[in-house]
Amino acid sequence: MPVCVTISALDAGHLTLPEYLFVTDAEPGKRATVPSLAFLIQHPSSPPSRPSSSTTNIVFDLGIKRDLSGYAPSQEAHIADRQPIITDPDCATSLRKGNLEPATDVDIVILSHMHWDHVGTPSDFPSAAFVVGSGTLDMLLHGAGPLYPADIFNDDEIPASRTVDLPTVMRARGDGKYQEPRHTAATKEARERLPTAASDWAWKPLAAFPAALDFFGDGSLNVIDAPGHLYGHVNLLARVGEKRYVYLGGDCCHDPRILRGEKGIALYDDGRGGLRSVHVHTDEAQQTLDRIGEFVKLKAVEGVKDVEVEVVVAHDGEWREKNSHRFWPGTL
Template sequence: MATGPSVFVTVSALEGGHLTLPERLFVTDADPEKRSTVPSLCFLVQHPSPSPAGDRNVTRLVFDLGVKRELNDYTTAQRAHISQRQPVITDPDCAASLRNSRAETPLAPARDIDLVVLSHVHWDHVGTSSDFSAATFVVGSGTLDLLKNGAGPLYPAELFNDDELDASRTVEFPPVLKDTASGTPKQTPTPADTKAILPSSAATWTWRPLAGFPAVLDFFNDGSLYVIDSPGHLYGHVNLLARVGEKRYIYLGGDCCHDPRILLGEKGIAMYEDGRGGTRSVHVDTGIAESTLDQIRGFMREKRLDSGDVGVEVVVAHDAAWRERNRHRFWPETIHGLGVMGYPMAKNLRGGLRRETTLLICDVNSGALDRFKEETGEKGPVNIVSNGYEAAKAANVVITMLPGSDAVKAVYLDPQTGILAGVSAAAKDDNQPQHKLVMECGTIETDTILSVAKAVQAADSPTLTFVDAPVSGGPMGAEAATLTFMVGCPPAASSEIFPIIKSHLQHMGNPESIFLCGDVGAGTAFKIINNYLSAITSLAAAEALNIGVKVGLDPKLLTDVINVSGGQCWVTSKANPVPGVQSDVPSSRGYEGGFRIELCKKVLSMGSRLADMVGARTVLDGPTLGAFGEAMADERYAGKDARVVYKWLSESERR
């Protein structure tokens, strides 16, 4: 059992190709003619520990590899099966998704991935394993035997490829002792001369019961990533449970089911003729697969781990609807839910509203929604809606806190599920339509905010006002309800609308720090410019303090003098980059937590692009972007708080 400080991982969805499934083979009560093209989702998990090889300060693990890039690389029998799953789309595959050019630092599969864990070795999960030529592969017990010998008449050896995985770099999880039935593929011991490199925690890998699951393995021995033995679908099938926040988990379900409606109890597992006079399902043992699903459902219902109550989101590999809803959670973005900003903001809003007022909440993480209702129900009614359309149709004030431009476009502009469509539907249904006020509070590109404003204008809806109201203050400000809001509002409506805006935002921020900045887009420009300055001063303060330390000055005394002199800034006074100068700041806890250097570079880039857009000359953005880029390219500093540039400077030579 893990002890010590909480450790979290980040999880990003990856594309892994698509395949087409005939519904009648997978769910009960199916349309016999319906075929659906679905993704084969993969996931990048990043753990804040030195890589097993010791060459970087983060361990990167990929869960499942999806479909092979070249279908001709499958065996003859596999290609015959794949012909029944057409169309199959192989671009982008898992490797291409990791190389995503939108990432500040695209990942090279052969260089940057330490571990690959396969949920199982069906053709649509093994991918092009040769792309990951330096990674260690970790698979369920019996997998190597299965690849070589198959398992009975329904799973003959020709449906697998003995050369699928490099045996010299592949390790099986310890056997789960109950899997000893005749015909079950047997554990393959790791040879003494193996090239596999595992985290040090592998020495203590053991299965134990947890959260209603009979066999769970703590991968890093710190509670951040659990391997769940998930039998029934195929021998060696495993799932992952990733801790992405203090009480937030993502359950990666592989092929526990092929349609989320089965998990929700809306459909059952389909049975069909096996060609041998009997019936079968897509699972090697349907009864055991059902038991595994019951365990997952129980966890979703109880939401309890050793650490207490938690929120959980379950994602299965072939959930097409999840992929469509969550395009903004694919690498280089991460999977998160009603989390570090939105969750406390919504809690404070519920606490500030009149008790009889109903608060509608919407998020991609159903576990977070359930937990929110439990924690805030005594403050007044809380109802869950599925999307922006439902929210805008039902509510007169809608506040969104979205992670990026793609999410904003999807939530606002989707013709079926978007906010604008919901406003339009509400107006058609009401003879006297109510005025709708919609606010986006995330830090989004200015041109995206303006494109939404333009769409609102084009909709010609007199009952809708869209404003941007980005925040400053970070997670601590969100928790304490001391956020600063920078509001952009149409001038013609500002005198009437701004007091209404302020009456809602004051529950989440300081009433004296809610600023009317100008027209729509001005609030975002204010925020981007503030971030631009903050990023540059982070580097400037780090440079100045590094000079002082190199001279031999006491950094705490130097900071005290700066903070009562002309050099004082937020970085020196509130987030000092020198370890030990201030307590409870990222620099004094190994630069963990805080504002990641990658995000700092991203918001600085947004300011630089805004300058380009308006033709403003800049001098400092280029060198600062270069410095952040160089620092985050070094694995010693990647993923750390942005003030880690001090450490980067102090450990670098003057040029």
């Protein structure tokens, strides 16, 4: 039996999305209150910071801050347009419901990206290493172009001394305009909190994905480079059974109808005489979606065929309604 992880969903707040910003052929004026899901991933290994434990606890995404005043002032108008916002329970509260203490029991936090509804309250996790897509720390300090200026982020949002910027992904660019933030080398303190496999981390092709990183070195959890939404956006592919995988898609899309092919990615006025989507690079975001769709159809991972793949994205209200029993301490 291959090494597997267990996954539990976590309530980490809700926000309200105007449909026209996210899907094509939107119903005029329609707004939907949706979750910002987080996930607990448990791997059967002893973490370096808690050698007496036989389980490494990872949290993927942290959802919404319970105190909205903690966001950068320039985000106030944007957040106001996402009301109603529900902050209780947040990620930390959801963990405690299953008797896990964020401050002492969480070993690693992996953030899919740094948008406000995914960063949560990092100070709740003072013992954890933070793992982010390459360029994230640079983006927090310097921004990333006119759509993502530095003032929309808190430059100290995550603890730099405990944060690992994943290796840079080398990929061709078609237009020369996609200037990603620069990679930041991790500190010794951060590296010491990672699994032993981290010394060999490298991006390699996996199934339909050009770049995947084997987090524990045993195939149980792969970080998937998922470009398009925001610089450094990553997804996770977790093996939860011999032939069962869960793909955590973050913000690869914001509506399950896009995954099913019923809707497309919406374009809207960018305020500069052009059109944009909620993604920094719409074509790349669509390519990421296409790869996910191809992977689901392929049903094969590393020579194992006929695997079952479940895709869960961060704001899927339909999934949440149908899967309340799979929230921590329940499992996927």
